[in-house]
Amino acid sequence: MLIPWSDARRGSDAAPASRLCGVVLLCAAAAALLVFPAGHAGAVGSAISSCPEIRVLIGEGASIEASVHAGSSLTDARGKVLLTLREEGVVVFGRSPDGLRAAVRGGATFISEMFELGPGDRDGGWFRVGQARYRGRLRVIGGPYGVSAVNVLPLEEYLYGVVPCEMPPGWPAEALKAQAVAARSFALSCALTAMAGGEPYDITSSTDGQIYGGLDREDPRSNAAVDSTKGMVLTYSGQPIKAFYHSSSAGHTENSEFVWSSALPYLRGVTDPDDDSPYRSWEYRATRDQMTEAFKAAGIDIGEFLGVTGTERGVSGRWSRLVVKGSRGEFPLRGTEFRRIVGLRSTLFDVAEEGGSAEDVLSYRRVTGTWALCGDGAVRQVTAAHRDAEAAVLSSRSLPATYCFRGGGNGHGVGLSQWGARGLALLGHKYPAILQHYYLNTRLERYEWSPPL
Numbered sequence: 001m002l003i004p005w006s007d008a009r010r011g012s013d014a015a016p017a018s019r020l021c022g023v024v025l026l027c028a029a030a031a032a033l034l035v036f037p038a039g040h041a042g043a044v045g046s047a048i049s050s051c052p053e054i055r056v057l058i059g060e061g062a063s064i065e066a067s068v069h070a071g072s073s074l075t076d077a078r079g080k081v082l083l084t085l086r087e088e089g090v091v092v093f094g095r096s097p098d099g100l101r102a103a104v105r106g107g108a109t110f111i112s113e114m115f116e117l118g119p120g121d122r123d124g125g126w127f128r129v130g131q132a133r134y135r136g137r138l139r140v141i142g143g144p145y146g147v148s149a150v151n152v153l154p155l156e157e158y159l160y161g162v163v164p165c166e167m168p169p170g171w172p173a174e175a176l177k178a179q180a181v182a183a184r185s186f187a188l189s190c191a192l193t194a195m196a197g198g199e200p201y202d203i204t205s206s207t208d209g210q211i212y213g214g215l216d217r218e219d220p221r222s223n224a225a226v227d228s229t230k231g232m233v234l235t236y237s238g239q240p241i242k243a244f245y246h247s248s249s250a251g252h253t254e255n256s257e258f259v260w261s262s263a264l265p266y267l268r269g270v271t272d273p274d275d276d277s278p279y280r281s282w283e284y285r286a287t288r289d290q291m292t293e294a295f296k297a298a299g300i301d302i303g304e305f306l307g308v309t310g311t312e313r314g315v316s317g318r319w320s321r322l323v324v325k326g327s328r329g330e331f332p333l334r335g336t337e338f339r340r341i342v343g344l345r346s347t348l349f350d351v352a353e354e355g356g357s358a359e360d361v362l363s364y365r366r367v368t369g370t371w372a373l374c375g376d377g378a379v380r381q382v383t384a385a386h387r388d389a390e391a392a393v394l395s396s397r398s399l400p401a402t403y404c405f406r407g408g409g410n411g412h413g414v415g416l417s418q419w420g421a422r423g424l425a426l427l428g429h430k431y432p433a434i435l436q437h438y439y440l441n442t443r444l445e446r447y448e449w450s451p452p453l
Contacts, residue, residue, distance in 0.1 A: 059149035063094040071120025076112035165211035169219035172425035176225035188240035246411025248277035254413040258314030274419035279410035302326025349407030353400035
């Protein structure tokens with residue numbers, strides 16, 4: 001989900017996708033939800049089978065290098081212990097013709113379909129991949145880029161590394177608690193997708209899932225928010241909700257159907273007290289050439305960029321649908337896609353054309369040997385003798401030099417606004433009330449799990 005001080009997304013800023021999600025759920029009949037409407041203890045709710053571990057994709061590449069403590073164990077796909085390190089070491093994982101390869105630096109090499117590296121007990125047990133340290137275990141599987149590194153750890157410990165990445169730990173405690181519950185709910189809702197799709201991991205550690213920084217990003221203040229809300233989730237009809245969140249809405253959040261395709265009853269637009277947000281208003285300028293190159297880089301062949309017109313707004317004023325005009329025709333786009341291509345903070349904007357002068361636009365593509373699509377969008381017959389001159393005259397128009405986007409907000413605008421949650425907390429609201437403000441018709445409940453038999 002969106003980091004308040006940057007324009008990332010998560011839970012967040014990308015549209016729902018099957019590979020984003022899922023805590024692995026185990027069918028445990030004894031697992032139940034203890035209901036706490038509006039933050040007060042209530043009756044037992046419907047059961048949610050769950051398990052205390054989540055699988056987080058933390059890296060992909062041709063090879064993965066992991067540093068571990070003495071006492072760390074390496075196991076294969078069958079759970080057989082291949083090696084227990086007697087001292088600190090480095091294990092390099094990669095592909096081989098026979099399967100995945102694990103090579104202990106200065107030691108043995110093993111081949112298997114999958115590997116799992118369990119850290120030793122020193123300093124609480126952790127391993128390092130890249131520059132980051134992680135709790136739990138490292139699972140290495142085959143991936144699209146060679147090998148994929150998956151961190152397997154308890155859900156609550158995972159949240160220790162999520163909350164401080166998604167919200168500054170120095171913010172009010174009630175806002176941090178609201179963030180912890182939203183992140184927990186999002187992870188559990190993703191579980192349903194992971195179960196149905198048989199995904200090799202549950203969630204990514206980037207803005208496609210939730211930002212997860214591992215052990216080194218943890219902070220006592222955000223850890224306290226996770227601990228004080230342990231097991232608390234938001235549900236709708238007995239299921240954890242897709243608790244999307246974003247950085248800042250600029251005064252009003254959006255209905256889910258105006259950003260993605262589904263109208264979810266708990267993701268409705270509401271007023272948002274994010275007055276202190278540095279993204280309450282912003283400006284972004286791009287030249288005509290820069291706009292043309294942006295669409296080219298995105299693989300959309302519009303020719304030369306000639307302008308954009310909004311065709312549908314959501315309840316917050318965000319553009320849900322637009323039409324981009326190019327020298328090769330008109331191209332309808334969702335607001336989220338236009339935002340991604342151009343690099344805007346949100347889809348809440350107006351655009352003004354600045355500068356420019358009359359000029360002849362010579363770009364056109366031939367439809368047949370004697371017909372051309374001219375710069376003004378018209379198809380005209382062009383004789384061989386006068387083709388270039390006639391095309392030049394027909395395409396004459398005034399085009400702006402720069403497009404100025406004036407907008408507000410940061411992120412997709414759906415669900416909890418992090419700057420708004422901060423504002424509500426500063427006004428004295430507790431985290432259950434903050435959550436109920438942004439996620440309508442939901443229940444705040446506690447889930448519990450029991451180990452599988």
